[in-house]
Amino acid sequence: MADEGKPARTKRADARRNEKALLDAAAAVFVRAGVDAPVRDIAAEAGVGMGTIYRHFPTRADLIIAVYRHQVDACAEAGPALLASEAPYEALRKWVDLFVDFLVTKHGLAGVLQSDEAGFAALHTYFLERLVPVCANLLEAARAAGEIRREVEAYALMRGVGNLCVGADSDPRYDARRLVELLIAGLR
Numbered sequence: 273m274a275d276e277g278k279p280a281r282t283k284r285a286d287a288r289r290n291e292k293a294l295l296d297a298a299a300a301v302f303v304r305a306g307v308d309a310p311v312r313d314i315a316a317e318a319g320v321g322m323g324t325i326y327r328h329f330p331t332r333a334d335l336i337i338a339v340y341r342h343q344v345d346a347c348a349e350a351g352p353a354l355l356a357s358e359a360p361y362e363a364l365r366k367w368v369d370l371f372v373d374f375l376v377t378k379h380g381l382a383g384v385l386q387s388d389e390a391g392f393a394a395l396h397t398y399f400l401e402r403l404v405p406v407c408a409n410l411l412e413a414a415r416a417a418g419e420i421r422r423e424v425e426a427y428a429l430m431r432g433v434g435n436l437c438v439g440a441d442s443d444p445r446y447d448a449r450r451l452v453e454l455l456i457a458g459l460r
Contacts, residue, residue, distance in 0.1 A: 291328050293318045295342040298335055303376055307336050340395055343374045344402050351406035361419035364410040365456050368433060371403070372452055375437045404430065420459040429459075 297318035301309045311332070315322045329335035350370050354363035407426035414420040436451045 287328075290318075290320065290324060291338075292342075294320065294325055294328055294335075295339050298339045299343060302336075302339065307332075311335075337395065341398065344399050347371055347374050348402040348406050351410055355410060355413055359419070360410065360413035360417045361460070364414050364420070364459075367406070367410055368429075368452060368456055369449075371407075371430065371433060372437060372449055375434055400427075414459075424459055429455075 294314070298314045301314045301317050305313065311322055311325055314335075315325055318325075325335065329338055347367075347370050351363075351367050354366050357363075358366060404426050407430055411420065411424055411426055411429065415422055415424075432455055433452050436455060437448045
């Protein structure tokens, strides 16, 4: 009976690796070509067949939502890891840089989910529940170390970063990352 469990565990581990590879590939393709990019481009990026994508994600909306959640989770998990390996302000700065990458990836999500307001609201709630506490912990560590001002709140910072990223869609000369760097430098 122990042998029967091993292949299933291996298969699940393989399935998890395949899903992660698909999500990473889809995120990369979405950044380059938007959420309407052909599924074959995502399959090629991931090194899998299109059937593998459809087995994991039967619809484009399923794939986009999974990419969004995957990126939220990766951003949330990065905060504590950065704080464990960097000075608090540097950890905050690097985390905000990852957050900017995430915001670029999620571009186009709202358009895809326009007809599903409840689904979009659920994703937004997930986003806030996962990321605001991480940002708050990074800010608190930087405050405790005397590296930033005391009055900065996590939600306000994240909202400001998000607002600075919006302009990048319409003007190729707009450098959201540079503006975000200035914002973060202004926290000191």
